[in-house]
Amino acid sequence: MQTQPLDAITVLDFGQVYNGPYCGFLLAQAGARVIKVESLQGETLRARGDKASSTFPFAVLNSNKHSITLNIKSAEGQGIVKRLARRVDVVLENFAPGTMDKYGIGADALRAENPQLIYASSTGYGNAPGPYRDYLGMDITLQAMAGVMSITGEDGGPPLKTAAAFADFIAGTHLYAGIVSALFARAKTGEGATVDISMQDCVVPTLATALGSYYVAGRQQPVRAGNRHPGQALSPYNVYTASDGYVAIICIREGHWRKLCAAMDLPVSSDDPRFATMAARADNMDATDALVNAWTRLHTRAEITEVLQQHDVICAPVNDLDDVVNDPHLAARGTVEKRLHPSLGEIAALHTPIRFRDIDPPELTDAPELGASTQAILAEFADIDPTEFSRLRDLGAI
């Protein structure tokens, strides 16, 4: 068996929905032993299981984890968390701000139990002081607050979210990054740490292009540009119509345009002043887009992608979800693995994006049944014997 990077690290994962659980997923796929701690009803995403649309993300994000149940609202449950904290390396959570402190098991309390502990949390706006510290936040409201909606959508249309839950996932990735940074530092110093990830902080850097345009325009909000370049300075740069859908094609440099013309077998770039330079094409964007569309319309997404990639033009098909779950490249990399789900049939389960050339990620397991490992984990990490286990269960603490 291969040694994984986080071999021998143990994690208590109080994650909910996407942000925390994705961090736990990355940790488990890097070889850590991840103990998912759930309420007696199951975490939010599992509890939404009656709405079956939650069963896919729950299954994918919770593979390779062990589930235990704990009632952290009970004194006994809180006592167990403290006992577990003495024997694990990491506690992570993405509850609403202040939740763990309210139950006496926040960073201060748990690091007092174990000075080597890394306590890591992610909330909408972080735990450091500031006016939004206690605000509730979820992916869509972070896209609103952090400016993403203001730059997404069609010219003249309303601000728009993307349906990709990227605020959650980019925060979960930073949460993992903070935890592993703290583990690396601890290996030298022996000291734990408190990691504080704000979703807002993680989203703001993604505005880079838009903020570049904003400053150049003298602090003016750029128009929502649909699929065009935010600064409307590059062309071709858009989504174009193929015979079977759409393709995205972008020409960043003059050379891309020449290569695109070669691929389209159109010697227009030198013949027509409207298309002679990037600036000219940007000024004649509708005409430029029409020229490209006239060619793309005649071919399939696959044909266009193949020929343009051969010509070193940056392009891709606009894939729908069916294309993605059946993507041959994701299958070849082992990122997507088809697995049988008890209610959904065959689903596209995921391996970690954090990949090493000589280490395969661990084999995927099914997401655990609620509380399947409660007794075993409490025996191993808190020395709770069957008698105490029964008493705690009768009390509703586990």
Add this chain to the structure above:
Amino acid sequence: MQTQPLDAITVLDFGQVYNGPYCGFLLAQAGARVIKVESLQGETLRARGDKASSTFPFAVLNSNKHSITLNIKSAEGQGIVKRLARRVDVVLENFAPGTMDKYGIGADALRAENPQLIYASSTGYGNAPGPYRDYLGMDITLQAMAGVMSITGEDGGPPLKTAAAFADFIAGTHLYAGIVSALFARAKTGEGATVDISMQDCVVPTLATALGSYYVAGRQQPVRAGNRHPGQALSPYNVYTASDGYVAIICIREGHWRKLCAAMDLPVSSDDPRFATMAARADNMDATDALVNAWTRLHTRAEITEVLQQHDVICAPVNDLDDVVNDPHLAARGTVEKRLHPSLGEIAALHTPIRFRDIDPPELTDAPELGASTQAILAEFADIDPTEFSRLRDLGAI
């Protein structure tokens, strides 16, 4: 001075534009010494500097780095990279696939020089075998390929990107995560690693909600739902009109709706069967949205956010870029710091989102001038004396 997590780690950062440079930014802000290696013309984003919109992202992503110039197309330049690789901990790059190998300074060559080296790359589709391995990819084409565009936009409208360059930034975050995971493992084993990040892999998990709906619907693509819930199963869940713009409000649970009604001072939830349950509201989504809009229209974004957060309803203003750069919470956390830029005036510079309670991120520096540290770094890490430096400069190698 505080000890940063990656204190004493040295990095050669060949990053271009956003993905690699964001990783280098996170490393520098975690205390690593980051040597930015640029061509004699400067990296792509700096070279776009005549288009001044690039100056903002370049300035923000390259603070706390040292710049050296190297012509990696020259034999002498390649020799210098090998000499540097013997003395640093990490090499990172996000060139087009195969670039570093073409010049004889890929993972194999550099790890042969230094078995402890961590060689980390990120490309559109990763370096492992697969049909798209050699495809060029940038943020917008990854949003196309990985399904994001297919689920973003208005019902009946075309597929749409988000103008947030999240594919680049989420990949750069995974690149950092892979590097630090490898550093942690190396501290135990003494062995280096090759980190292989595919932007496509990093984007796919963000489809979680949409894929959940896809599977429940029997593998049917959900309609593009604008700002509504992708499965159209939750309401209120939308962007609403305020007196001075828009706000995002989402009710995930029945309790959120009751709290929203309390905030709006409308006892409708029990009185009208159209609004009595989540399912009823989802069936009467237009009427539900109209009810919320009738209230939001009368108030400012700030008023709505304040009163709804007090009522524990998940909401946020739809902020534009001006709001974001002047956001009081980002300022309070020290995430945004106003700094003077030589051509743009006062800009919103950024600190890392990877935050620790007892460690402040390093003070920001200006992005380095092209090659400002070439002589000093080559002297320190490759024992290149002034005579050899002059010879290499005359050859055009540095």
